[in-house]
Amino acid sequence: MAKAPVLTPRADDFPRWYQDLINKAELADNGPVRGTMVIRPYGYGLWERMQADLDTRIKATGTQNAYFPLLIPQAYLSREAEHVEGFAPELAVVTRAGGKELEEPVVVRPTSETIVNEYFSKWVQSYRDLPLLINQWANVVRWELRPRLFLRTSEFLWQEGHTAHASYEDARDFAARIHRDVYGDFMENVLAMDFVLGRKTPKERFAGALNTLTLEGMMGDGKALQLGTSHELGQNFAKAFHTQYLSRDGGQEYVWQTSWGATTRMIGALVMMHGDDNGLRVPPRLAAVQVVVLAIKGDDAVLAKVRETGDRLRAAGLRVQVDDRTDVPFGRRAVDWELKGVPVRVEIGPRDLENGTAMLARRIPGGKEPVAVDALAGLLPALLEEDQALLLRQSRERRVARTSEVSTVAEAAEAAVAGGWARIPWATLGAGGEAALAEHGVTVRCLVAEDGSVPETDDAPGTVALVARAY
C-alpha cells in the first residue's frame, strides 16, 4: 500500500494543498481574530531575509526609514474622497481607549498616505527639501471577509514608501524605478519569481492614485497574484493636506507624490509559485538555511563528521544548519526539511564514513546521489546558483505555457476560468469587457504594451490587457 502523501496533492485541491503546506512547514497559523495570522519562526525567517534584502535596495535609492503612528484620526481619511471610499469598508475603528469613549474615533492604519502627508506638509518648505523619500516597515489592518494565510489577512506586514517630488516627471520616474529596479529586480534575482510588469486599469487602481504600476505573478494553478504595487499619486494628497513647497522661482507649488508597498503576501507567492507536492522550495539566495547536514544515526564518528562538514561548508560561505537530532527518526527529519524547502540536504551515515561519501539530496530539481564529502564545498555554490536559475525558469515557462492570445471577451473569460492567463487587446476589451469578465470572477490584472513594456497612458495604442482569475 502506498504511503499517504504528506500534503494534499496540488492537482487534487490547490487551495487545500496551500493550507496544508503552510501548516506542516510551520510557516503560519490562523489568528484568533478573524483573518489575522501568527507568523511562526520559519515563516518569519523568510520575511526577515526578504526585509533585509529589500531594505538595502530601498535605501540605495536614497530613501530613509521612519515610523508613523498606527492610529489615524478618522477625519484624515475623508480628506481625499476616492481614498476614503476605497478604504472605508475595510477599516478597523478604535472607539474606546483609556477606559473612555473617544470623542473622535481613530482608525487603525490601512495604509499611511494621509498621516504621512500631514507631516510632509510640515517638513517640506522649499524645493531644497525635495525629493523627500521615506519608507516605513509596519503592520496595517484591512478587514478581510475572505481571508487566506499570507495572501489576504486582516493584518499584514509590509513596507510602504512615500515620496514627494518637485515635478510630475520626477515622481513618475521614481514610481517606475521602484516598480522595475527595486521590486522587479528583487523578485527576479532573489525570489526567483517570474512576473509581468504592467499598469492597472482605472477600475483596479489604488484609491486616490493617478496610476498604479503592478507586478503580477502566475501561481502554480495558473491564477494570478499581485506581488507589489507602485503608485503615482499626482497631487491628490498634496492638495488634501496642503503639502506645498516654495519653488525656485518663488511660487507655492503642490508636491507630486508616489507610494509603493510590498507585503508578507510575498511569502504566500513563494509557496504558490515554487512549492510542489512535497512542500516548499526556497530559492537559495533567499534561504536562511541553504544546506542542512543531517546525521542519519547518532554514533560519535557520524556526529563528528556531520559537524566537521557543516563547518567546512560554512567556511565556504554557505548558510548551513547541522541536524544532529538523532532522537527523532531520520525519515521524519528528511520529510520535514523537504516540507520546509531547504535547497540542499547532505546526509551522512556510518557507511558514508568508510567511503568518504555523503548522500546529496537536491530539493529544487529533485534527486539524490552519493558524492565525495571532500568535493561538497567546491560543488555546492554552483549547484545552488543552478537551482536559483531553475526556479525562475520553471515559473517563467509555466506562465508562457499557460498564457493564450485571444480576441474576444468570451475567449478571455474561458481561458481564465480554465486556469490560465489571456492576452487581449485593451481596445477590444475596454471597460465594458472588464465589467463582463467580473461576472466570471475574472479581472484585468494589468495593461502591457505589445513589446512587453509598461504603457505610459491608459489608452496608448497597441495596449494589451492581461486577464486572469486572481488570489
Added chain:
Amino acid sequence: MAKAPVLTPRADDFPRWYQDLINKAELADNGPVRGTMVIRPYGYGLWERMQADLDTRIKATGTQNAYFPLLIPQAYLSREAEHVEGFAPELAVVTRAGGKELEEPVVVRPTSETIVNEYFSKWVQSYRDLPLLINQWANVVRWELRPRLFLRTSEFLWQEGHTAHASYEDARDFAARIHRDVYGDFMENVLAMDFVLGRKTPKERFAGALNTLTLEGMMGDGKALQLGTSHELGQNFAKAFHTQYLSRDGGQEYVWQTSWGATTRMIGALVMMHGDDNGLRVPPRLAAVQVVVLAIKGDDAVLAKVRETGDRLRAAGLRVQVDDRTDVPFGRRAVDWELKGVPVRVEIGPRDLENGTAMLARRIPGGKEPVAVDALAGLLPALLEEDQALLLRQSRERRVARTSEVSTVAEAAEAAVAGGWARIPWATLGAGGEAALAEHGVTVRCLVAEDGSVPETDDAPGTVALVARAY
C-alpha cells in the same frame, strides 16, 4: 550680545530642554492622536542600529523571531486576573470593523503574553519542545494620559520575548540571563549607559509576574528611568491558557515562563543620559554616522579633499558621511551636527589645503584642534573608543555622585525630591514606607543586595531599596 542658545539650557528647564532637543535634532514629532509619535529618519536610524545589535544578541541565546497578531480578543486578557487589572485602564479597543459593530470587541495589544500563550499551548506537546524561545519586534498601544516623546507614548515600538521552560530554575535563569547578559551588556557596551540591575517590589511588578527584573538608569537631572525589564511569569499564564507539556516521566505539567522587553524609550534615555546643552551625544558604537567630513566652502579643491578624506576614513572601517552642502551656511551645518550628536566632525576649508590639515571637532569630550589630514585614519578609531568609554564613565560618575545613603523614609523622600537617588534598607522602608514615598511622587525603583547583586527574593536579608523620582 550673546547669541541665544540653540536649546533651552538643561539647568533652566530639563523637560523643555528634552523637548527642544527631540524637535531640533529631528528625532520625533508628536502624532495627531494623543500620545502617539512620528519617529523621524534620524531618530529611527538610532532605533535601527539598536534593533540590529540587540537582535543579534537575542538570537545568540537561541531565541527565534516570530510575529503574533496586533488584535487580541478582549476575553484573552481577562483570563489572568492581575494582568487584566493592570492593563485594563490603558487599553485601546476596536469595536467596529469592516463596516459593522463587532460581536466581541478586540483590543490592540498592550503586550502579548495572552495571545502568545494561546499558541504556546498548541505548539508545546512534550519536554522535547522546551525550552521554547520566541521574540517579536512589534508596536504596542497603551493609552497614555501624560505622554512624553519616547518615554511615555500611547504607541511604542519594542521587542517582546516570550519563553516557556520545563522548570522554575530554567525560567528564572533565562530571565536573569536576558536581564544581565543581553540587556545589561548591550546597554553598557553599545549605549554606554550606566544602570543598576535590581528587582522590582511587589507593587511595581509586571501585572501577572512572580518577579520583575529591571535596569534603572539615572537621567541628566537625577531622575530615574526604567530601561528594560525581564519577568519571571511562573505558571500564571500557563494555567490560564493550559500550556502544558508531557514530562519525561509521563505526567502533564504546566510550563514555566518568562517575558522581557526593551523599547523605543531607549532613545529617550540616550538623550537624557548623554545629551548636553548643545544637543545629543551619540555613543560611537551606536552611531550610524561616527564621523562627518564637512566642506567649509564649496570650491573644487576643498570638495575633492573632503570626498577623498571621507573615502579614506571609510576604508579605515569608520562610518562616515560627507557634508558637501555648501549652499547651506557652514555654521548652521556645524550646529546641526552638534545637535544630532555625531561624535566627530572633520572640517576642511581652503586654508587647510595648504597646510595639509583639518579641524577635528570632538562632540563628546568637546574641543576642537587642527590635525594633519593624513593622521586622521590612524587617530580616529582610538579616539572614538575613548569617547565611548567617557560617556559610560560620565553617566556612572553622575549616578554615584547623586546617590546618597539614608536611613529614614523622610530622608529618602527629601533626596529624591531634590533630584537624586537614595539607598535605604528595604527592612526600614517596607511596603508602608513605599506608600509614604508615593505621596511625594517618589517610587522604589528596585531592590538590590548590599554587594550590588540582584536579590533572589523580596525579603532577602540586607536588601537595599533604591528610591527616586522617575520618568
